Amino acid sequence: MHTSSTSGFGTGKHVAVVGAGLAGPVAAIYLARRHDLVTLLERHPDPRRSAAGPGRSLMVILSNRGWRVLRELGLERAVRRICSPLTGRCGHLPDGSTVVTPYSRDGAPIWAVQRERLHRMLLDAAQAEPGVRLHFERPVLEVDLDAPALLVRAGEAERWIECDHILGCDGVRSTVRAALVAKGGREEVGTLELAYQEIVLPLPACDRGLMHYWPAGDALFGAFPMVSSDLFAGSVFLRREGPGPSYSAAAGTRALAEQFTRLFPEPARNIPDLRRQLATKPVSSLRVTRCDRWVLGDRAALIGDSCHAMAPFMGQGMNCAFEDVRTLVNCLDREPDWASAFAEYERIRRSDGEAIAEISYEHYRTMSRLPDARHEAEEAITRRLVGLMPDRFVPLYERCAFSEESYRSALDQDRRLRALARRILNRHGAAAIDLPDPRLRECVSSG
Ligand SMILES: Cc1cc2nc3c(=O)[nH]c(=O)nc-3n(C[C@H](O)[C@H](O)[C@H](O)COP(=O)(O)OP(=O)(O)OC[C@H]3O[C@@H](n4cnc5c(N)ncnc54)[C@H](O)[C@@H]3O)c2cc1C
Structure with a gap:
């Protein structure tokens, strides 16, 4: 029999959020505004009480999906003040030349922010939220999905905390995911x-x-x-x-x-x-991860890196984690039964999580690749197509960073565009880059 920690905290649902990294505080704030108690448990000490660790200069990119969430939480203006806008990336090639790739066709920027500063701000906001109890140095050692309950260490002591629902925001080495795997889920961790x-x-x-x-x-x-x-x-x-x-x-x-x-x-x-x-x-x-089970009944759901840690090169891991939270909360808004809401969340998001992980890894290849003629020709034709039919062909980066289109749809659309560019190149050789507009349009119509 587990002991409960809910006494004295009101009579509504008790949601335990495991992990106060980037997604955990966001999930806690959203849920506390809908329910009366969220317990947010973090294994590490409070980062706001110590100077930044050695080498902790990491910048992360906020794009549309992340901003949407910060706006909904009332944090947009404060976060904007610690960000700097970036309109593109500049590649410095081995021959000394540079190539600038704008992030968007209309000059809209993405925003860089020091991860530490953003994290501290999110923790402040979660702590200020009535209904959120934020506890540091509380590693979750074990997850009982049947109860449901969490075995938590506090100093020398260990105790079980009962709750109604568990959210696993505990990153790539997720303990909550391990419990889902023990129930028959399959994970890939690499x-x-x-x-x-x-x-x-x-x-x-x-x-x-x-x-x-x-x-x-x-x-x-x-x-x-x-x-x-x-x-x-x-x-x-x-x-x-x-x-x-x-x-x-x-x-x-x-x-x-x-x-x-x-x-x-x-x-x-x-x-x-x-x-x-x-x-x-x-x-x-x-580290990267994927998992074929994100939820279990109305007991538990995974969010962020716990279910889709990805290569960092598209700057979407955190943005995607924030969007996971928003999707889950939207499902709860539509569907008062938590089991149905969790199932709907998994149905919508799992395919998207897998798609953005794939896109992110491929983007590393794009950025690290040294110039090669075939690839450059394909890129040039792709750019021509995008310029010729801007409503039909949208660059992949723009779809991910400047829209809220499903990542799966973004990946599928991009694959179609690239296959078309390859076919045109195969048919016309390098001369395809200079085909007049009407001829290029014909190539598009004939597929
Ligand atoms: C080099 C690099 C660059 C990146 N750049 C970007 C970028 O530009 N844009 C972008 O969107 N994303 C970026 N990312 C990805 C982004 O950092 C992650 O996707 C994001 O941190 C995921 O948030 P999370 O809350 O799911 O996991 P995390 O932020 O990892 O948080 C998990 C938390 O859970 C805690 N925890 C784990 N286990 C337990 C336990 N048993 N009990 C209690 N607490 C526990 C951990 O201590 C941690 O605080 C980058 C990542 C890397 C590595």
Whole structure:
């Protein structure tokens, strides 16, 4: 028999949210505005009580889906103040040339924000919400989906907390997902071949209205302007294992710095303490996950990285997690029975989660790839098609970052566009890039 923690907290539903990362506080606020008690449990200490950890300069991108949620929660204006707008990305190619790709055709920006600052703001907002009880240093050790109840550690003590519903916002190593898997769900958890380190650097010659990146085949360096300083927050992505450039191929800080300088000479020139940063900043893995069961009856539902951790290159993981929460709450608004609402949420979102994970990984290939003639020709034809029929063909990035179209539909539409570009290229060769507009239209009509 588990002991209940609900006494004294009102008479409505008690929802336990596991994990106060980026999605957990958002879920807690939405639910507290609909129900009278949300317990938000986080295993780590309160980040607002400590200085930012070493190397924690990571910037994340907020795009339309994320803003929609922040607006609904009344947080948009406050968050906007700590963001900087970016209208495109600038690739610095090995031959010294640069190529700027606008994020949208109408010049609309995406917004970069330091993850730590956004996280603190979300925690403040959740804590200020009547109905949310936020507890740090409370790891959930076990999940009983039959009760339902959570075994939580507090200091030396462990105790069961009963609740009506559980939301797993506990990230890629989710304990709630493990409980669903124990009930017959299947998960795939993987680590990408890439690892990354955060490197802070000045880039005085770089436009602060753009994200900058340096592709090097199997490696990539990307940098975002920081809002609170003149510096850029960079991340170097390298394979963990060789044979090419990798963490394992460069043993020791000196070899790592030499490898970095060889791959990324331009940024390297701007980092006087490169060796120190490479030696002291943590090397983080990139974990990905998918799971074929996101919910169990009216007991539990997974949100965010717990069910769809993805490669970070589209800047959609958090945006997607926020949209998960909004979708779930919309389902609850339409469907007072929680089991039906959870089932509807899974029906709508699982396919989208899988689609954006696929898109994100492919986007890494696009950004890290060194120029090759065939790919450039395909891209050029795709751009022509998009320019020729802007209502029919919308770039994939725009569909993900500037619309709320289902990610699955965005992926399907993009596949069709790329298949068409490939067919045109196969039929007409490189001359296809310069086909007159009417001829190109004919190619579209004839498929
Ligand atoms: C390098 C990088 C760059 C990224 N850039 C972007 C970007 O530009 N835009 C974007 O949208 N997304 C980006 N992302 C992805 C984004 O960070 C994640 O998708 C997002 O953090 C997911 O939120 P979450 O709440 O689901 O998981 P998390 O933020 O990981 O939070 C999970 C929380 O659960 C807690 N927890 C775990 N287990 C337990 C337990 N048993 N008990 C209690 N607490 C527990 C953890 O401590 C953590 O606080 C990036 C990710 C990386 C790695």
